[in-house]
Amino acid sequence: MSAERNGTAQAPRALRGTRAVVLDTDGVITDSARLHAAAWKTAFDAFLRPRGERPFDPREDYLRHVDGKSRLDGTAAFLESRGLRPSDAEIRAVAAHKERLFTERLRAGRVDAYPGTVRLLRALRSAGIPLAAASASRHATELLEQAGVRSLFDTLVDGGEAARLGLPGKPDPALFLEATRRLGVPAEHAAVVEDALAGVEAGRRGGFGLVVGVDRARTPATRTALMEHGADLVVEDLAELLTRKED
Incomplete structure (x- = not known):
C-alpha cells in the first residue's frame, strides 16, 4: 500500500x-460545469428563440433545472419549467445538440x-x-x-x-x-x-x-x-x- x-x-x-x-x-x-452550462445555453436558445421565449440563464436555469441530471431529464425539466410541452423527438434533438456542443468544447480545451x-x-x-x-x-x-x-x-x-x-x-x-x-x-x-x-x-x-x-x-x-x-x-x-x- x-x-x-x-x-x-x-x-x-x-x-x-x-x-x-x-x-x-x-x-x-x-x-x-461551465462547459456544460454554455453548451446547454446554445442548445436551448436555438429551441427557444423561434418560439419567442426568453433565453436560457446559464446560472439560474442551469442550477435549478439541468445540473446533475441526465441530458434527457434535464432537457425535459427545463422546457417544462417554461410551460412548454415538447415532444419526445424535440427533447432528444435538444439533448443531442447539447451533447455535440459539449463534446466539441471538451476536446478543444483542457479541463x-x-x-x-x-x-x-x-x-x-x-x-x-x-x-x-x-x-x-x-x-x-x-x-x-x-x-x-x-x-x-x-x-x-x-x-x-x-x-x-x-x-x-x-x-x-x-x-x-x-x-x-x-x-x-x-x-x-x-x-x-x-x-x-x-x-x-x-x-x-x-x-x-x-x-x-x-x-x-x-x-x-x-x-x-x-x-x-x-x-x-x-x-x-x-x-x-x-x-x-x-x-
Missing part, C-alpha cells in the same frame, strides 16, 4: 466518522480539477477513506483522466454505467447508492458531495450520513437553495473541510 493510502492520517474533523465519500464530478471535482478538491481527496486517501466519483455524465472518465485525478478514486459510476444498470437519474439516489455499494460502505456511514440541487436532494433521499453542498456561485441564494434541498453544510471550496470544525 502506498504512503498516500496508508490510513495512518486522521480524516478532517468535519468528516470524522465518515467511512466513505462519494463526489459528483462536474463542478465538484472538475471545472467542467482542470479544483485545487481545493484535490487537496481534500489526498487527505482522505491518506486517512484510508474509500472514494468514489459519481456523475450523470458519460464524459466523467474522460474528464477525470484529463484532469489527472482518476487514480485518486476507488470506483467511478458514470452516465454510461447508470444506463447499463438501468439506474434512474437524480434526484433519485440510485447513482450514489451504487457507488457506496461498490465501496462496501452503507449510505448512513458515507458522505455525498454535490453542487447540484438534484444531487443534494438525492443524497438526502438516499439516507447518507452527511450531505455536503458546494456553492461555486458563492451567492446567498444558491447557498440557501442547497440547504433547502438537503445539504447538512455548504462550502464554497472543498479545502474548507480541511480546517472546518464539526458543527
Whole structure:
C-alpha cells in the first residue's frame, strides 16, 4: 500500500466518522460545469428563440433545472419549467445538440480539477477513506483522466454505467447508492458531495450520513437553495473541510 493510502492520517474533523465519500464530478471535482452550462445555453436558445421565449440563464436555469441530471431529464425539466410541452423527438434533438456542443468544447480545451478538491481527496486517501466519483455524465472518465485525478478514486459510476444498470437519474439516489455499494460502505456511514440541487436532494433521499453542498456561485441564494434541498453544510471550496470544525 502506498504512503498516500496508508490510513495512518486522521480524516478532517468535519468528516470524522465518515467511512466513505462519494463526489459528483462536474463542478465538484472538475471545472467542467461551465462547459456544460454554455453548451446547454446554445442548445436551448436555438429551441427557444423561434418560439419567442426568453433565453436560457446559464446560472439560474442551469442550477435549478439541468445540473446533475441526465441530458434527457434535464432537457425535459427545463422546457417544462417554461410551460412548454415538447415532444419526445424535440427533447432528444435538444439533448443531442447539447451533447455535440459539449463534446466539441471538451476536446478543444483542457479541463482542470479544483485545487481545493484535490487537496481534500489526498487527505482522505491518506486517512484510508474509500472514494468514489459519481456523475450523470458519460464524459466523467474522460474528464477525470484529463484532469489527472482518476487514480485518486476507488470506483467511478458514470452516465454510461447508470444506463447499463438501468439506474434512474437524480434526484433519485440510485447513482450514489451504487457507488457506496461498490465501496462496501452503507449510505448512513458515507458522505455525498454535490453542487447540484438534484444531487443534494438525492443524497438526502438516499439516507447518507452527511450531505455536503458546494456553492461555486458563492451567492446567498444558491447557498440557501442547497440547504433547502438537503445539504447538512455548504462550502464554497472543498479545502474548507480541511480546517472546518464539526458543527
